[in-house]
Amino acid sequence: MRETLLTIANRLGISMTTVSRVLSGNAEKYRISNKTRDMVMNEAQRCHYTPSAVARSLRTQRSNMIGLILPSVSNKYFADIAAVVISECRQKGYSAIVMDVSENEGFQKESIRSLAAREVDGLIIAPCGDDPSQLEMVDEMHFPVVLVDRYFENSRLSYVTTNNYQGGMTAVRHLISNGHSRIACIQGVETSLPNRKRVEGYVSAMKEAGLDEHIRVTGNDFSVQNGYVETRLLLNSSPRPTAIFALSNTIALGTFKAIKESGLKIPDDISLISFDDNVYLDYMEPPVTRIIQPVEDMAKLSVRILLGKIEDRRLRCESADSPGKDNSKSVLHLAPKLVRRDSVCVPFCD
Amino acid sequence: MRETLLTIANRLGISMTTVSRVLSGNAEKYRISNKTRDMVMNEAQRCHYTPSAVARSLRTQRSNMIGLILPSVSNKYFADIAAVVISECRQKGYSAIVMDVSENEGFQKESIRSLAAREVDGLIIAPCGDDPSQLEMVDEMHFPVVLVDRYFENSRLSYVTTNNYQGGMTAVRHLISNGHSRIACIQGVETSLPNRKRVEGYVSAMKEAGLDEHIRVTGNDFSVQNGYVETRLLLNSSPRPTAIFALSNTIALGTFKAIKESGLKIPDDISLISFDDNVYLDYMEPPVTRIIQPVEDMAKLSVRILLGKIEDRRLRCESADSPGKDNSKSVLHLAPKLVRRDSVCVPFCD
DNA sequence: CAATAATTTGTTTACGAATTAACGTTTTTA
DNA sequence: TAAAAACGTTAATTCGTAAACAAATTATTG
Numbered sequence: 001m002r003e004t005l006l007t008i009a010n011r012l013g014i015s016m017t018t019v020s021r022v023l024s025g026n027a028e029k030y031r032i033s034n035k036t037r038d039m040v041m042n043e044a045q046r047c048h049y050t051p052s053a054v055a056r057s058l059r060t061q062r063s064n065m066i067g068l069i070l071p072s073v074s075n076k077y078f079a080d081i082a083a084v085v086i087s088e089c090r091q092k093g094y095s096a097i098v099m100d101v102s103e104n105e106g107f108q109k110e111s112i113r114s115l116a117a118r119e120v121d122g123l124i125i126a127p128c129g130d131d132p133s134q135l136e137m138v139d140e141m142h143f144p145v146v147l148v149d150r151y152f153e154n155s156r157l158s159y160v161t162t163n164n165y166q167g168g169m170t171a172v173r174h175l176i177s178n179g180h181s182r183i184a185c186i187q188g189v190e191t192s193l194p195n196r197k198r199v200e201g202y203v204s205a206m207k208e209a210g211l212d213e214h215i216r217v218t219g220n221d222f223s224v225q226n227g228y229v230e231t232r233l234l235l236n237s238s239p240r241p242t243a244i245f246a247l248s249n250t251i252a253l254g255t256f257k258a259i260k261e262s263g264l265k266i267p268d269d270i271s272l273i274s275f276d277d278n279v280y281l282d283y284m285e286p287p288v289t290r291i292i293q294p295v296e297d298m299a300k301l302s303v304r305i306l307l308g309k310i311e312d313r314r315l316r317c318e319s320a321d322s323p324g325k326d327n328s329k330s331v332l333h334l335a336p337k338l339v340r341r342d343s344v345c346v347p348f349c350d
Numbered sequence: 351m352r353e354t355l356l357t358i359a360n361r362l363g364i365s366m367t368t369v370s371r372v373l374s375g376n377a378e379k380y381r382i383s384n385k386t387r388d389m390v391m392n393e394a395q396r397c398h399y400t401p402s403a404v405a406r407s408l409r410t411q412r413s414n415m416i417g418l419i420l421p422s423v424s425n426k427y428f429a430d431i432a433a434v435v436i437s438e439c440r441q442k443g444y445s446a447i448v449m450d451v452s453e454n455e456g457f458q459k460e461s462i463r464s465l466a467a468r469e470v471d472g473l474i475i476a477p478c479g480d481d482p483s484q485l486e487m488v489d490e491m492h493f494p495v496v497l498v499d500r501y502f503e504n505s506r507l508s509y510v511t512t513n514n515y516q517g518g519m520t521a522v523r524h525l526i527s528n529g530h531s532r533i534a535c536i537q538g539v540e541t542s543l544p545n546r547k548r549v550e551g552y553v554s555a556m557k558e559a560g561l562d563e564h565i566r567v568t569g570n571d572f573s574v575q576n577g578y579v580e581t582r583l584l585l586n587s588s589p590r591p592t593a594i595f596a597l598s599n600t601i602a603l604g605t606f607k608a609i610k611e612s613g614l615k616i617p618d619d620i621s622l623i624s625f626d627d628n629v630y631l632d633y634m635e636p637p638v639t640r641i642i643q644p645v646e647d648m649a650k651l652s653v654r655i656l657l658g659k660i661e662d663r664r665l666r667c668e669s670a671d672s673p674g675k676d677n678s679k680s681v682l683h684l685a686p687k688l689v690r691r692d693s694v695c696v697p698f699c700d
Numbered sequence: 701c702a703a704t705a706a707t708t709t710g711t712t713t714a715c716g717a718a719t720t721a722a723c724g725t726t727t728t729t730a
Numbered sequence: 731t732a733a734a735a736a737c738g739t740t741a742a743t744t745c746g747t748a749a750a751c752a753a754a755t756t757a758t759t760g
Contacts, residue, residue, distance in 0.1 A: 002716085004715095004716055004717080005716070005718095006717095014739075015739065015740045015741075016717085016718095016740085016741095017718085017719080017739075017740060017741080018738080018739060018740075020716095020717060020719090021718090023717095024717085030737095030738080030739085031736085031737060031738065031739095032738070032739085033738065033739095036738080036739085050463060050466055050467045051467060051716085052408070052467065052469060052715090052716050052717070053467040053469065054407045054408045054413065054468065054469050054715090054716075054717095055408050055715070055716035055717045055745090056717055056718075057404045057717095057745090058402070058405050058408055058715090058716080058717080058718095058745045058746065059716080059717050059718045059719080059745055060718065060745085063404065065447070065468075072433065073423075073429055073432050073433040073436065074429055074430050074432075076424075076426060076429070079423055079424055079426070079429035079432075080424050082432075082448070083422065083423040083424040083450050086423065086449065086450045087450055087452065090449075090457070095447055095449070095464060095468070096448065097415070097445055097446070097447050097448075098432070098436065098446065098447075098448040099436065099440075099445070100432075100433050102437065107440070113400060114403075114445060116400050117400045117401060117402065118403045118404065118415075118445070119402060119403070119404050253629065253633050257633060279574070279603065280603070280628065280631075280633075280634075283603050283606055283607060283630075283634065284630075284634065284635070285610075285634070285635035352746090354745090354746055354747085355748095356746075364709075364710085365709065365710045365711075366746090367709075367710060367711080367712095367748085367749085368709060370746095370747060370748065370749090371709095371749095374748075376748095380708080380709085381708060381709095382708070382709080383707090383709090386708085401746085401747075402745085402746050402747070404745085404746080404747095405715090405745070405746030405747045406746080406747055406748080407715095407747095408714095408715050408716065408717095408745090408746080409714075409715055409746080409747045409748045409749085411715075701760105702759105702760095703758100703759085703760080704757100704758080704759075705756100705758070705759085706755100706756080706757070706758080707754100707755080707756070707757080708753100708754080708755070708756085709752100709753080709754070709755085710751105710752080710753070710754085711751085711752070711753090712750090712751080712752090713748100713749090713750085713751095714747100714748085714749090714750100715746105715747090716745105717744100717745095718743100718744085719743085719744080720741105720742090720743080720744100721740105721741095721742090721743100722739100722740085722741085722742100723738105723739080723740070723741090724738095724739090725736100725737080725739100726735105726736080726737070726738100727734100727735080727737085728734080728735065728736080729732105729733085729734070729735080730731100730732090730733080730734085
């Protein structure tokens, strides 16, 4: 026994339209009398009327929901993005349907379809895999999409990401300015764009300092395991590096463990710098120096851009004359930040 | 220009109903001929038809979405719950709308309303605040709800939670079996039920061992700050405790820091045991012994219970004779687990 | 071969809210 | 004083799908 516009209208002996107008806040616009308005308002309150967003969506072709597709919510980084996106959306009157696709391209495809079916007004996605075609199709259909964190080069898709190149540069320059030259870099998934950019930043900074011959990039996964294994190899090589740049905090954990096990001391024997933030990093022994991504800004901006696109589209649809293409491509590379802690110092000797 | 059942039907020169029947997988049931079925399937494929979940929901009065309301997604614990709930739901053909209410009761109320308006099929919620009335109202309306992690005593609401009492017991028994007697407990928000149960567990274990006079509970917040301050006080007291039981991992971080600063060694000078899991705890110096909550089971079970309730309700609605009340109250207290690491050992002297 | 049964397809209405066009009444304007 | 504008409201239609009901076609039986 759901309350609807009709049940209320019947009870009050007026038409559904009037009830609709009052309750959708258009009383002014349609000059409903105060008497009628109050009567409707009171009755709605009394019977706990909640308009059906489903029916409303069907009629208005807008859902006030956006889809948020993430590779893995249990990853702190993405969880933080989710938290910010969700709260930003709420502020603007939107809800977020969050999909966790477990780094699985198949699930991702399914999620996009499912969200499209739910007629969400737009999509924020940190895509997994390296095939933009799925998303480009969505974009072609004039459906608002913004990528976050991960993106594609040579694609028309808008995105917001960390300036990973700059992050890599900053990290390595920091090491170099501390007197390091044998700086090794342990990377994650080679094909991932953020990873590649971080590596490029590393390489540039090394070259800039004339350290070409010390460039050394190893590893192939964003995992503790990878960090551990690669670090052991690095420590056994000779001359061993005086500093390690880990391209993610998971890698850094593996590195941390390997160094501890080897009996070497951070930072006296070897320096460590990591990517990504986490409270725990401040409570390690020693606290870990790191490059942090502007998660909050990223999430906020991606929401803002998406809502902008949604608004644009709405306007374009209303003015029937314009053909209706969205040509704007927003691209943002936000600056990461260096957080100095105690895992980097001047090397003992060279 | 959206593709609908009608556009497809017109193009093929058949009725909408037939198209609907084929595409909703009821071809068998209504004995649609293979020829027609294939024709429809192919056409749907060709024009990328995606059924409107909105229209479908309006018609069927079910959305295949559930609402998940959490106090804070950026809290790793809840993020993990979200991840599991989302993936379990996907497996059962449901999507999850995640709401983050920032520990704000007002937002929570708003979220419940908004989800109700969206006609989600059910609700999983880790409620904030200590007022069950809102949720009890929802429950009264025969709307499927399951609480997770947090719950209310003296309420008819179903819930799934960790057996926090047992967790407290286990932690303290572990310390006692290692020879400790001066065991202090630093708690979080006093009024929160999980906190109270953990404290009760602590007290029981102490009494059980005849250590009544050593019972010592301090603190009032689930924060690093609180852990830090209370630990400093404890360390300055005399005789100081030989072990500290921190009721959350944030508290444990504060404790950790304070102990380090004091120059004392964990576990030789003082033992530490914590609540909640986190990878980082394995990489601290020393790795922290802790009680972990069965997050995955909790999330899975809450989904299962919720979907059960949803199913029940559906059946009850279909058979018009039965009045339609859901009397079942599911209550689950899942056993936490002790993860032994290196922050607990036999005290040096007593 | 007619009657009936089985199979296949179609017509229509309902879900709940929004919206267009229009109604009769009152007030203003020319 | 008649026409026009403003007012307060409503009936009817729409959104896309599902399903009850209805009908047409084909197959089977007496």
